[in-house]
Amino acid sequence: MLSKQDMSKRAQIGFFSLEDLVPQDHLLRQIDQCIDFSFIYELVKEKYDEIQGRPSLDPILLIKLPMIQYLFGIKSMRQTIKEIEVNIAYRWFLGLSLEDPVPHFSTFGKNYTRRFKGTDLFEKIFYEILEQCIAEGIVDTSEVFIDSTHIKAHANRNKKESVEVMEQAVFYTDKLTKEITKNREKHLKKPLKETNAESKTSLKKRSTTDPESGWFHKGEHKEVFAYSSQVACDKHGWILGYTTHPGNFHDSRTFVSLFNKLKGAFPLEKLIMDAGYKTPAIAQLLLEHKLTPIFPYKRPMTKKGYFKKHEYVYDDYYNCYICPNNKILSYTTTNRKGYIEYKSNPKDCKNCPFLSKCTNSKNHTKVITRHIWAEALETCEEIRHQSWFKELYKKRKETIERIFGTAKEFHGLRYTNQIGIEKMHMKIGLTFACLNMKKLAKIKRIRAQKRRFPKGKLPNLSIIHRILHRKKTNLIFV
Incomplete structure (x- = not known):
């Protein structure tokens, strides 16, 4: 009918x-x-x-x-x-x-x-809500996952201009300068002449719509103006902190702003990050704070057909490198970027059978660099070979990567209609506060259900299911 x-x-x-x-x-x-x-x-x-x-x-x-x-x-x-x-x-x-x-x-x-x-009102709101989550005893900061995500800015990629901008300062400049001076004195080298860091500029693309965003390129086809957000979460997926930066700032340089927020607020033990954070400065910083840095394997950036760096053996006692042909590369200098340079003897390299796989320099000299804080990276490599490393690193896709996916797919964080880094910081903070609220609401609902139906006292749903599917049964529920 x-x-x-x-x-x-x-x-x-x-x-x-x-x-x-x-x-x-x-x-x-x-x-x-x-x-x-x-x-x-x-x-x-x-x-x-x-x-x-x-x-x-x-x-x-x-x-x-x-x-x-x-x-x-x-x-x-x-x-x-x-x-x-x-x-x-x-x-x-x-x-x-x-x-x-x-x-x-x-x-x-x-x-x-x-x-x-x-x-900083909206950041305070985020941390006040986080405090209420911590009060429930469900936040564990022994394992903290850190990563960044890019958010497309409200700016036309074709409306841009080229401008001279100051180079972004690194957080470890003063400390590195002291280490360089100390290392050069150890090798009886003169201190490096001071340079005017403020005069270092570079040509950058700037949006005329949103000048505070940054030109972000990933791959050949993805070039847009964007913002970058550094985010930290615990092993249960609770968001612990965040920072906001232009999209052209590298993770290794923006990391310290988030780390400074975390170290004073939470008892940290292990920090799990991707290869973008695997730098000597970050490794040294974490080890100095007696934390365990967890970094993945990073592929050597060596040209195809040439010896990898690990094929040159470092001798710590004599402070030199030994090449695959058992020749010595001796210390020469320590440069401004904190790298110690080791060079081979041109007489040894001239008739070397491995010369084509070692170097193509005109004077037949092989140069190998080693950072002043290279021992910190070596310690991270020892940690990477621990038996528990793989299982712990796999949790990234269950925690920090899932947060990014959820925020972009369901909470409008894939792109923004806000202009300016301050408004973006507000949007990101409230979005992550909402994610924490959703998680807390779900956990409290599950706890309430467990109190209502203790273990072993849940209704037998299978019996009810069979009754409802009997053909000759006519049940009326009031």
């Missing part, structure tokens, strides 16, 4: 409670039960005048607006406001009744510009 729906129900009038219209298992209801947002009042207290005037919008409601946007991956604040107008769960989460007017889409942007711009 063909049935037709009665469309007159659209005009139905009734008495309903907003509390009853939101499902008990809705994500926003679970988040509201497990997260206490009252800390926001204290954080924004100084941003509001004490003089009585026009009533302001509740700051918790104001912060919840972008949270809804990032939590459900809505593209813009304009679209978010449209969704709130018709979504009962969104209204309930914000504390709005069915009759209350929804704030204009420009409300958050105006308040951000007038009150929150230039502050």
Whole structure:
């Protein structure tokens, strides 16, 4: 029988409670039960005048607006406001009744510009929510995974200009300079002349739409303006910290800003990172802090057909290298970049049968460099050969890589409509705060179910399933 729906129900009038219209298992209801947002009042207290005037919008409601946007991956604040107008769960989460007017889409942007711009409010919100997760005893910082991800900027890749910019300073410059001077004195070499570091510039591409973004290229076809976010998480996937940088900043140089946040806040033991962080400076930094750096194998950057560096044996006692033809490469100097140079004797190399696989220099001299902190990398290689290394490194795809995938696929972090690094930092912080809130809500829901149905007392679903599929059974459930 063909049935037709009665469309007159659209005009139905009734008495309903907003509390009853939101499902008990809705994500926003679970988040509201497990997260206490009252800390926001204290954080924004100084941003509001004490003089009585026009009533302001509740700051918790104001912060919840972008949270809804990032939590459900809505593209813009304009679209978010449209969704709130018709979504009962969104209204309930914000504390709005069915009759209350929804704030204009420009409300958050105006308040951000007038009150929150230039502050670390949103980073404080992230860490306050993280503290509530830590209070549940479910965060373990003994194994911390660190990686970066790129977020496409709101900038046309064709609208760019070439400008002279200062070279990015490295965090270990002063320390490395002292080590270089000490090493040269040890080998009776004169100290290097001081250079004007401020005069070092290079030609970079800059967006005319968003000048604070960076030109990011990965492969032959992926060249866009983007931002980079350094992120750390524990072995259970809890996000512990984040930083925001232009997309053309290398991971090895931006690492220290995230590390400084972590070392003072959490008891760290092992840091697991990819090959982009495998540099002598980072290895030395972590070992000095008595941490265990976990790096993967990094392929030697040697031309095809030539001897690899590991085929030249280093003699620590005599401070020299021995080539595959058993000839010695002696110490010559220590350069400004912190590399110790070892050179062969041209007389030994001239008639060497392996010359074509060793060097193609005109004066038949092979040069091998060894960083001042090379011992730190060698220690990392010893750690890499431990039996537990592979299983631990595999957890990256279950933790940090899964976070990036989830944030980009479901929470709108693949690209941004924000302009400027400060707004990007806000967007990234609230997005990761939402991920932690979702995780906490899920864990608390599972715990509640276990308390309701202790082990061994769960209903026998298989029996109910068989009963419902009996052909001659007519059951009525009340």
